[in-house]
Amino acid sequence: MNVEKGYVDAPVDPSLNLKEEILRLKKEKGAVIMAHYYQRGEIQEIADYIGDSLALARIAAKIEAPVIVMCGVHFMGETAKVLCPGKKVLIPDLNAGCSLADSCPADKLEQFIKEHPGHTVISYVNTTAAVKALTDIVVTSGNARKIVEALPEDEKIIFGPDRNLGNYINGVTGRSMVLWDGACHVHEKFSLEKIMELKQQHPQAKILVHPECKKPLQMIADKVGSTAVLLDFARTDSAEEFIVATESGILFEMQRSCPDKLFIPAPPNDSTCACNDCSYMKLNTMEKLYNCLLHEAPEVTVAPELMEAARRPIDRMLEMSK
Numbered sequence: 649m650n651v652e653k654g655y656v657d658a659p660v661d662p663s664l665n666l667k668e669e670i671l672r673l674k675k676e677k678g679a680v681i682m683a684h685y686y687q688r689g690e691i692q693e694i695a696d697y698i699g700d701s702l703a704l705a706r707i708a709a710k711i712e713a714p715v716i717v718m719c720g721v722h723f724m725g726e727t728a729k730v731l732c733p734g735k736k737v738l739i740p741d742l743n744a745g746c747s748l749a750d751s752c753p754a755d756k757l758e759q760f761i762k763e764h765p766g767h768t769v770i771s772y773v774n775t776t777a778a779v780k781a782l783t784d785i786v787v788t789s790g791n792a793r794k795i796v797e798a799l800p801e802d803e804k805i806i807f808g809p810d811r812n813l814g815n816y817i818n819g820v821t822g823r824s825m826v827l828w829d830g831a832c833h834v835h836e837k838f839s840l841e842k843i844m845e846l847k848q849q850h851p852q853a854k855i856l857v858h859p860e861c862k863k864p865l866q867m868i869a870d871k872v873g874s875t876a877v878l879l880d881f882a883r884t885d886s887a888e889e890f891i892v893a894t895e896s897g898i899l900f901e902m903q904r905s906c907p908d909k910l911f912i913p914a915p916p917n918d919s920t921c922a923c924n925d926c927s928y929m930k931l932n933t934m935e936k937l938y939n940c941l942l943h944e945a946p947e948v949t950v951a952p953e954l955m956e957a958a959r960r961p962i963d964r965m966l967e968m969s970k
Contacts, residue, residue, distance in 0.1 A: 655936050656939035660935045667690075677941060681937070682699075682728070684700065684721075685897055686897035686929040689897075690934055692900055694937075700788065701774070702876070704720070708728040714736065715735065715736045720932075723774060723776060725948035726948060730954075737947065737948040741933075742946045743928075744932055747831075748809055748860075751809050757808065767805055769782060769806045770808075773787065774810070774832070775809060777950045777955075781957035785961050786961040790876050794969060795968050796817055796825070805823065806828070807826070812831060812835065834895050836861075839915055843893065846915075850889050850891065850910075853910075854871065855914075859873065861894075870887075882909065891914055892911055895924065
């Protein structure tokens, strides 16, 4: 078995029914498959649990299965391992990284914290275990506002790594958090001009925007929120058309939940493509998922000395977001 490339590099018989084989292997090995909303539709369809980072963290903390296959990016696998140290956590492709997590190296954050003594450190879940170990509270886009508002108004806070989410939270809470200068390459690329052109073509459409997007997009939005919040809004709002400014994978669940509504992916500013994909999220495929279950590899590991330190701020998040 070769995993030098970050995934099981083995041929898959093209005649196999991958869906049936994955379901068979999952049952045989007592595994559960968890998938983020940004995964390919066929992976979301086969998953036992789908959700945003907060939902997946909550599920992982309670899961009883001996094997977890995390179809997402590497930090999600790390989070699951930290919450379930005695379980085997697999990910179809270890190369599935995160530009936002990459923008905040632990050694540089440690120096930043030293330069701002007396601050509570809040880190987005889109970070490595090493960064979480330096953190007081972890947050997601779905609970960041609630957690910040739960802290005293005069509390000095460092927030990282996403500057757009941090600016959004500062704006809606009136706080003045010190922000780390990081960003998600997907949410940074949405084009305001192209979204407004879509709005002209679909004047009744409501605009849904993730808070990792830049402020001009947030200002034109009918709803700003995490993937789970945007999905719930689409399900419950009376509008029949939506322009969606977040990773295009969410459209699969939106369309599945609301088959009679139209969901239009917001385009990026640097491409003729009509949608904006996270190349890291899309590294996971059905073939890699099949090989991952078949060989129980690659496995996500977290250094023992990081385990406890990284778990404390995650547990605090889960407690504060109840």
